[in-house]
Structure formats: C-alpha cells, structure tokens
Amino acid sequence: MPLTASTAAREILTGLHEVMAKRGSAQVKLDQVVDLIAGKMASEVCSIYLLRDNKLELFATHGLRKEAVHVTRLGMGEGLVGTIAAEGRILNLDEAADHPGFVYRPETGEERYHSFAGVPIVRLESPIGVLAVQHADPRRYEEVEIEALQTVAMVLSEMIAGARLVDGARRGRLRSAGPLRLSGLRLVAGMAKGEAVFHEPRVVVEHTVAEDTEAERERVYGAFRKMREQIDNMTREAEFGIAGEHQEILETYRMFAYDEGWSRRINEAIDSGLTAEAAIERVQQRTRARMREIDDPLLQERMHDLEDLSNRLLRIVSGRMGTAAQTGLTRDTVLIARNLGPAEILEYDRRRLKGVLLEEGSLTSHMTIVARAIGVPVIGRLPDIRHSVQEGEQILVDGDNGSIIIRPNRALTTGFEHRMALSQKRRAEFAAVRNLPAKTRDGVEIGVMVNAGLAEDAVALAASGADGIGLFRTEFQFLISATLPGRDRQLRLYTKVLEAAGDKPVIFRTVDIGGDKALPYLADVHDEAENPAMGWRALRLSLDRSTLMKAQARALIEASAGKVLRVMFPMISEPWEYEEARALLEEQLEWARQGHRKLPKRVEYGAMLEVPSLAEMLDQLLPRIDFLSIGTNDLTQFLFAADRSDPRLAERYDWLSPAILRFLKRVLDAARAANVPVRICGEMAGRPLEAMALIGIGAENVSITPAAVGPIKAMVRSIDTAEVRARLDAVLAKPPRDMRKALADWARRHSVTIS
Template identity: 80%
Template sequence: MPLTAAAASREILTGLHDIMASRGSTQSKLDQVVDLIADKMRSEVCSIYLLRDSSLELYATHGLRKEAVHVTRLKLGEGLTGSIAGEGRILNLAEAADHPAFAYRPETGEERFHSFAGVPILRSESAIGVLAVQHAEPRRYEDVEIEALQTVAMVLAEMIAGARLVDGSRRGQAGTGALRLAGLRLVTGMAKGTAVFHQPRVVVEHTVADDTEAERDRVYSAFRKMREQIDAMTREAEFGPSGEHQEILATYRMFAYDEGWSRRINEAIDSGLTAEAAIERVQQRTRARMQEIDDPLLQERMHDLEDLSNRLLRIVAGRMGTAADIGLTGDTVLIARNLGPAELLEYDRRRLKAVLLEEGSLTAHMTIVARAMGVPVVGRLSDIRHSVNEGETILVDGDNGSIIIRPNRSLVSTFEHRMAVSQKRRAEYAAIRDLPGRTLDGADVSIMVNAGLAEDANLIEATGADGIGLFRTEFQFLVSASLPGRDRQQKLYARVLEAAGDKPVTFRTVDIGGDKALPYMRDKADEAENPAMGWRALRLSLDRTTLMKAQTRALLEASAGRPLRIMFPMVSEPWEYEDARRLVEEQVAWAEASKRPLPCRIEFGAMLEVPALAEMLDVLLPRLDFLSIGTNDLTQFLFAADRADPRLAERYDWLSPAILRFIRRVVRAASAANVPVRVCGEMGGRPLEAMALVGIGVQGLSITPAAVGPVKAMVRSLNHAAISARMDHLLDHPPRDMRKTLSDWAKRNAVVVG
C-alpha cells in the first residue's frame, strides 16, 4: 500500500478516470473498478453493493464467488454492509464474524476472509451503496487505506448516479396526509409557518480534477471569502459587544481560520479530487469521526465545522444562496440537518418562527443563540427533510417537542386555539409578575430562576422572579475553546450582578468533568462508565485547586461591595464542603492582604444531590448559610435510574412518596437548624410537584424562567396550612397513585396547576 492517502487515492483515481471514459456497459466498468481497487490496495476481496428496491444488492466483486453477484441481497441495517448503509458510518474490523451485525451469506464464499472494511457510497447525504474490502488475515485497516476507500467511493457515487443504477432520492416522497413527529425539545415555544429548507444541497457532479493547481486556487479563494463573511458576522452580531454569544462566534471564527482543516482539504486535492470533492471528502471524514465520539461537547464543535464546510462548499461551487440569502417571504419554519450559530443569525427574525433539525442538542451553539432570539427549536427529528416538501404548513409545539406536517383544518383550528390559550395564560402570568409568591393564608414562597448566561439575568425582571437561585458558572467553560481566565470570568460575574440589581444571585462553583468533560481539560482517567457519578463538580475542583482559586478570585472581585452567595455542587461528605470553604477563605485572606475590595459579606451553601449527605446534616448544617436540593441528580441517585436513559424515563416519579419523604426529612432537619432550603431543578418548575414541595415545607424554589409564571399562579391559589396537613397525611399513609391523588385534591381546592 502506498505511504500516503494522497498517493494511494491518486493512483486509483487515475485508473478510475480511464475506466469511466472507456466504452462498455456499467456492469463491465464496475467489474473493472473492483479489480483495480483490489490490485492497487493489494486486497483479496473488493465488492460493491448498490441500493436497489430498498435493499443492498451485491453488484460487482473481486474475490467473492461471481455467482453471488445480483443474488446476495441485504436489507438496510442487516449484516455489516446493511449497517454501513443504514447508519452512514465506516466499519473497520479485524474479525468480521465477531461484530454483532455480522450476517453470513454462504453463496459468497466469504467464510475464509476475516478482516473487513467498508465505507458508504454517499449521494446527497444518503447512502446509495457500500464499497468493501476483505482479507483472510485478521487485521484492522490503516487510516490511509480507509481514506483511499472513501475517496474512491465519492467517484463511484458520480458514476453510479449517472448510470441511474440505484433507488432515487426520497425527497418529494413525503406523502400527502397529516403527519405528526416527535423530537427533542430544544427551545420552547409554539409556532405555525410554511416549510423552507435551509440550504439546497450542493451535489458534487465532478470529482476527478484535471488541473490540481487550479483546484487549489479555487479553494484558497473560497477560504478568503468565507473568512471575510465570518469576520463580518462576528462584528455585526445583534447581541452587542460582549457575552457568551460573542464567545460562541469567536470559537466559530477560530474554526474558520484553522490551518489543519485547510491542510486536509489540500491533501484531498493532492489525491486528484476537484475542490468541491475535496471539501466534501474531508466533511465525510469529519462526520465519520463525529459518530465515533461520545463527548457531546466535542460533537457540537464538529457541528460548527460541518456548518463551515457547507458554507465553503457553496462558495467554491458558486452557489451562495441559502434560504437566508434569498429572503423569507412569510412566516417560516426552517428545516435543516443541522445549523450553525452564524447561519441562524443571517435569518430575518420577523419571519423566522421556528427551526426543525434532524440532529441538534441542548448544548449546541445554535440552540443557545436560538434561545436568546426567542425562536422555538425541535431537534432529533429523524429524516424530517424527507418527510416534508417546501411550502407545506407545519405546526410546531416546542413545549412538547412535537410537530404536525400538512395539518388538516381541524388540527390547525385546535392548534390555534392552544396558541390563544397559551397567550392568554402568558397575559395572566404577566398580570401577577410583580406580585409576591404568597399563599392565600400568607405564607411566602421565594421563586427564583436558574441561569447560565449573563443575559439570563434580564429574565429576573421579565418573569418577576425573586433573583437567581442557581447560576451555573460552568457554561462559560463549555462554550469556550480554551480555559477561561480569571479576567473573563470576573467580567461575566460582574455583568450578572449588575443586571440582577438588588436581587440576590447564587453562584454555583463550576460543575465540569464527568458527562461535561472539556477537551482542553481531559485525560484518560476522565473516561468513566458512569460519568454522572464520576470525577466531576466539587470532586474535580478540590483536585485541581488552581481552577477553583481562579474562579474564587473572579467571584470576589466581581462582588466587591455586594453580598456574595457561593454554593458548592455535589457535596458528598462534610469534609468536602469544609475543604472548599477553606479554599475560598484563603482567597479572601489573600485579597485582604493585597488591599483588594471584597464583598460586604459572603454566604456559603451546599447542594444536596448525593443522598449520603443527608445522613451527615447534623455535622454540616451548623456551618451552612443555606442549603439547595438538586432534584435532577438526587432523584437519579435515589432510584439508581439514569435520567438520560429514555428507557427509564417513566420508571420513577417526582411525586413518589420515597423522594417526597426524603426531601421532607432534609427540610425538617434544616428548619430545626434555622438554615433556609431551596429546591433547584426541574421538579420545582412543575406546578403540581411544586405544590407538593410547598406542602412538605420547602420555602424556596429555583426553576427555569418559563416556569415562574405557572408556579407563582399555583402558589397564589394555594392554602399553605391545608396542603401541609394533606401532605403529612399522604406521606404517612401513601396512596397507590400519589399523582392522581394530588391532582384531584388540587381540583377540589381550586389550586391552579395547569
């Protein structure tokens, strides 16, 4: 095998060019192709499978039995080749039979071959076939061989599509009746609009270059133009000169100037590809690697690179138009495989009503920007781009993560009624915005918001919240390309405090590690089977004290002259809290010795997320100023149920007597010690669950901004003495269905629970 991917690919591409230009049937050409690849890669087997009549058909082979050609067929997802086509991913196996998807086909005579490597043949992002090689010797294929296969697969896609050998594109086969799809709720809100595709896919028609230097010049020119566009977007972003949104765009800009990315495209051109084919070749490799990465943060960074690749491809192909460039003419629901933050910013906010994605996640940069823009987003809508045609009506329920395509008149009427009800409720919540969270019999319940961005502090006034009960400081770390320095942290915290005015803000020290691993702060030891229970949060901070010292100094400087409320996450034992508090107090002493301004007072708190801490409250409470119960992690630890596992989503209930009894015990212990308790987490943001929490003595909630109105309305319709007596009875004599029992009680007592 040649030493470089470029040399290997160039040698094969030269032969492919001659085969494509020769006379003869497509079958004879593909027979020559597998012989050529087998010869140049010194492979004992080379096979091409094509997607025909919704299954993969062995169309040409070198090394397997010829009588299996046009006989061996595999469904999408069946066998190794079916898995490659179905998932659009690469397989590289030293022992093919050990893979769980392996399906033996005796007519092929493949039993003597052990190693297997296969790559999808892609056209318009869909697999139309598979190119595979095999050896008798058990071994994994080198990266140079896999890259050569991918390059060849691109050229084959052009040949196969031109000969019309495979199933046509699924676009346009969306159907005619109403279709309801469920996805992942990324940004809440309801919207109605017509479907518009974000970008027409640039189909690479010519893959083999005639003049390598000319193709290189085209890429250089496209890079210059793309970087000018990104620089202009960074300057003109609507969020102002500072904040996390600006940091996101700065990270995006960093990718645009990444020399490694441009070098890989140049190497692909060296192998004999056109500029368009080289960009797509590198993009395919990036997608393949992204599928192998479990780290959500790194996957999001890959999405930014995908966005930039699409932009570069459109520039070099002279097809600059996206839906944003053409201009939206009416209320629009934008549809995309994925979307980068810069591309979202190009759209007219007056027309853009919602975004639907095949991919997407809660931590994606685009999601963060969309939330700031107030645009509902639903992600993980598998095959959405093939389920709808442009111009069709779509109803988007971002609150539930569902959509309806091509709704009939009845569905539209029902949806519009729900939107009207939602608007009426928002008006009702607005009417009580400036009123206190006080029950009918005069018991006060503090209702605060959870936040993670400087701009979130503005939601205190917008929602009528009593302050920020939990500011997640790790978000700045998650969106940054490198570790944020003390100055950057200090500026963020100062902006939050300034925006909050005289309302309290509780800063939680950084909760990273485990399932929030950072690429610039990771090592092999961070890779745990259960990251949520691993080396994260306070455990990591106490191990890497430099990180915590820098954050503490930033908090002290930002809070100069004001109260500072600092909270430590995931405290398991009192000594961890003591060590963390001692570290903060050492920084206070340092600041005093340095004559630096300090907060007027410091309040220390802990998050009770680990059940073991409840057994040590008698030791911990005398040292606490406040206690927060983190119900998200606490619940999964109590029930041994991973909240990220959809199979377990319904296996535990926040209104289970077990969790309510646990929280009641903690609240009673804290009350006896005169330590205020606040519940932070999704549980407190649901009116019925919040009613139960108030009934067991919780006097403070920190919830999502959208939940403040509904929860305050519930509190103001509730009799505190009545719910307290009812909860005591129910927890002493648990009913079979606590949720129904509480719902019925709320109805009988006119408590507003939605």
C-alpha cells in the same frame, strides 16, 4: 502500498477516470474497477455491494467467486456489509469472523480471508452501497489505505448514480397528501405557525475527478477567503444587547473557520485528484463519520460547527451561495434544516422567522443557546422532516410538547390557533402576576428565585419578577468557550451578573463540569465511566484540579468587592468535601486581603444536596453552612437509580412519588430545626403541582426557570398553606396508589391554579 493516502487515491482515480471514459456497460466498468482497486492496493479481494430493493447486492468482485455476483444479498444491518451501510461507518477488522455482526455466505468462497475493511458509498448523505477489501492474512488496514478507499468510494457514487444502478438514497417517510404529525425533542419552547422554508438548497457534487489540481486548489483558497470574510462580518454585527456567552460562541465558530488543519485536509483531498467540491465533501464525510463515533455532546457540537462551515464553503465554491437567509423571508417561516450553526440563525429576519425544525440538534447545541436568546421555538431530532414536507407547506409548531403538524386541515389549524391564543392569554395573565408578591392566602411568603447561566439572564431578572438568582451555573461559560476561561474572563462575567442583578441576591454555584459536561480543551477530564453523571465531576473534579477552583474563587471574590458573595458547592457527598472547598475559597480571601484588594462585604457559604448520602450527615453539615440548596434533577436520578437522560426511564419515576417527597420532607425538617434556610432548585420546583407538594412538605424557597415564575406565583397565591400541609401529611402517612392523581384532584377541588 503507497506512502500516502493522496498518492494511493490519485493512482486509483487516474485509472477510474480512464475506465469511466471508455465505452461499455456499467457492469463491465464495475468489473474493471474492482480489478483496478485490487491491483493498486495489492488486495486479494475487492468487492462492490449496491443497494437495490433495500438489499445490498454483490455487484462486482475481484477475488470472491464470480457466481456469487447478483446472488449474494444482505439486508440493511445484516453482516459486516449491512452494518456499514446501515450505520454509515467504516469497519477495519483483522479478524472478520470475530465481529458480532459477521454473517457467512458460503457461495462467495470467502472463508479463507481473515482481514476485512469496508467503507460506505454515500450519495446525498445516505449510503447506497459498500466498497470492501479482504486479505487472507489477519491484519488491520493502515489509515492511508482506508483514506484511499473512502476517496474512491466517493468517486464511485457519482458513477453508480449516473448509471442508475441503485434505488437512490434511503427514503424517509413517504409523503402523503393529508396532515402529518411528527414528534421530536423540545429544544426551545414556544408555539408558532408558518410556511416551510428549507435553509439551504442541496449541493450535489456532480464532478469528482479533477482535471487541473492547481486550479481546484485556487478555487478552494478563494472560497476560504470569502467564507472567512462572511464569518468576520457576522461576528462583528451580531447583536444580543450585551456581550458575553453568545459572543464567545461566535468567536469559537470563527476559530474553526480559520483552522489550518481543516484547510490542510481539504488540500490533501485535492492532491488525491478530487475537484474542490468533492474534496470538501470528502472531508465532510469524514467529519460525519467521526460524529457517529463520539458520545460526548460537547465534542459533537464542535463537529456540528465544522459541518456548518463545510456546507457554507461548499455553497461558495460551487457558486450556489444563496441560503434562504440570503434570498430573504417574505412570509412567516418555519425553517427546516439538518442542522444549523450558531451564526446561520442570526442571518434570518427575526420578524419572519417563527420556528426552526432540525433533523438533528441537541439541548446543549450552540444554535439552541442562540435561538433561546432571540426567542425562536426549536424542535430537534426529526429525522424524517426533510423528506416529509415540501417548500411552502403549512406547519404548526408546538415547541412546548416537541411536536409539529405538517399540512394541517382547517380543524387542526383552528384548534391550534385556539391553543395559541390560550397560551398567549395565560402568558399575559402570568406576566401580570409576576410582579405581585408570592404570598399564600394565609399569609406565608414563598421565596421565588430563578436559575441562570448567562449574563443576559441577569439583565432580564427585573422583568422576571423573581427575588434574585438562586442558582447561577458558572460552568456555562466553560461549556461554550473554545479555550479555558481564565480569571479575567470569569471576573468580567461575574461582575456583569452582579451589576445587572442590583440589590437582588445572586448565588453562584462553583463550576460543575466533567461527566456529561466534558470540555474538549481539558481532555483529561473526560469521564469514560458507564454512568459519567456519578463519576469524576463537579466538586470532585474541582478539588482535584484545585488551580481551576482557585482561579474561579479569585474571580468571584474580586467581582463581589463591597457586596455579599453567596457561593455554593455542587455534588457534595460528605461534609469533608464541603470543608475542603470552603477552606480553598478562604485561602483566596486571605490572598486578596494580603494583596490589599477590596473584599466582599461578607461571604455566605452553601452546599448542594444532590447525593443522597449527604442527607445522612446533615447533623454534621448544617451547623457549618449558611444555606442549603437541593438539586432535585440529580437527586432524583440517584435516588431511583434511573438515568434522567435515558428516554426509556422517563416515566419510571415521578417527582410526586412518596419516596422523593418523604426524603425531601426529612431534609426540610432537619434544616428547619437547625435554622438553616433551604432552597429547592431544579425542574421539580418549576412545575405548579410539584411546587404545591413542596410547599406542603415545608418548602418556602424555590429557584426555577424564568418562564415558570408567573405560573408558580399564580399557584402560590391560590393556596392555603395550612390546608396543603395537612393534606400532604395525610397522603404521605398513607400514600395513595397514584399520588399525582390524588394531589391533582385535591388541587382542583380547592381551586388551586395548577394549569
């Protein structure tokens, strides 16, 4: 086997080029191709399977029985070949029969072969076949061999498509002339309507084998220079009104554009004999394959950024640079893309961009963060969207429910416009209530604060009508940074937040990373546990990595000079963890004191109750804290042993179940007896019916999303506290079968604003 993937692939590509240039049928050429690959790779078997009628048909083979050609067929997902095609990934096995997906086909005579390696043959981002090699001796194939196979598979896809040997890329949902409703994942809430516009024209790599390697290299160098210039300009010109996390996202994106490892991999692909376009696509396919194997959403997001840059580079080198942003939006637009990078959405005219629909997308993606900042509804996880709509067709976007309607008829459009008008009217009504006091009909004041994680959130605090920031998630700065934020960067953020908040209180939660919030620059904090939410994360990690917490404590102390520093520690299981965290922060206070630095006016310490075990130790904890915050999101999943990220469990528990309400009431009663204020954080407190129930069990302080302030205040101002508490006492003493329905019916009868 040659020493490098480049030389291995180059030798095969040279032979392929000669085969493709000859006269002869496609079948004859494929027979020659498998013989060529087998010879160059010293492989006992080389086979090509192609997708026809949704079956993977053995089209050519060297080493297996010839009579199996056009006879052996495997369904998508069936056997090793079907698994590769269905999942679009590589298999490299020293013992094929040990794989759970292995299927034996006696007509092939493959029983004497043990090792197996296969790669997908991809066209237009979808597998159209599989290229596989086999050996009698059990062994795993070297990385250089797999790289060579992938490069050859890419060139084969051009030949196969040109000969029209396959059905084409796997079809998405068949289009129809009538309305079509699709559901996805709500990423950014809001309602919008507009015409479908595709973010970018699909660049199809038509010529894969290079005639002049150095000329192709120069084309790539020129494209890199142009792309980096574009990114630099976007980074300078991005306007958010305030520097901070969004700027850091773009800086991370810019860092990828200058990544030497990426450009080196493209050069290596050119060395193997590929054109500039094919080399970029080859490296992009490798990135996609890696994305399928990564469970960490943050690492996936870094890969999405790299894929976004690959698309940009491919458009430049192919001369097809015009995205919809460059051609300009002339009408209200719903943008459609497989995915978007954080910089790309900023290229669009915000007056015309009404919504974004993505085949992929995630709640933690950089693009989602930017879209939320500029107020554009986004729905993700719509895998069929690019196959289900044509440019210019009307789309209704319901970002609140994560659904869309394509090609709506007049009745659907009228109904949607009516709901949009009602939504705008409700928003206007809630906006009018925002600045009114959250006081019940019988005079009980309810503290309404907001959850935040960005400097921009603090700037918007005055407009939100909230009493302050009840939960500032400091980890957000860590999650969107390319490198670990040092004390100075943290200090700048915390100072901005406190200055923007003015006289309103801000409660900083110390960094909650680890688990599902892994950081690529802290590889050793990745949690491989089956349920990372209950693993090495939050305060557990911070106490173990004390230098991380010390740097944050110093930044918080310096930012709060002359002000009140309110800090709370997440995911405390037992009081000793709180004591250790508090002692660590007080050590940093002493450091600041000895350094003659200006100190906070005072420090208030709080604990977050998210782990149920802490409720059993409240008699020990409450005398030592200034306030208690209850994180209902994690607490609920721990109480019900139900992962809140698993859609199959979404309806298996309810925040209005008697179990959670009784648990919370017990905590609230204990804290009231100890004269310790309690604040409910999390989604539960931001829903009017649930918030009504919380007030009914004794809650008087909540911290919610800014968008929920108006609806929650409207609910508070419509209730009589004594009546609500009497009702909750009654239903918790003898719970009805359906607590939610019982409370909703009671709210309607008593004219409580819960809609």
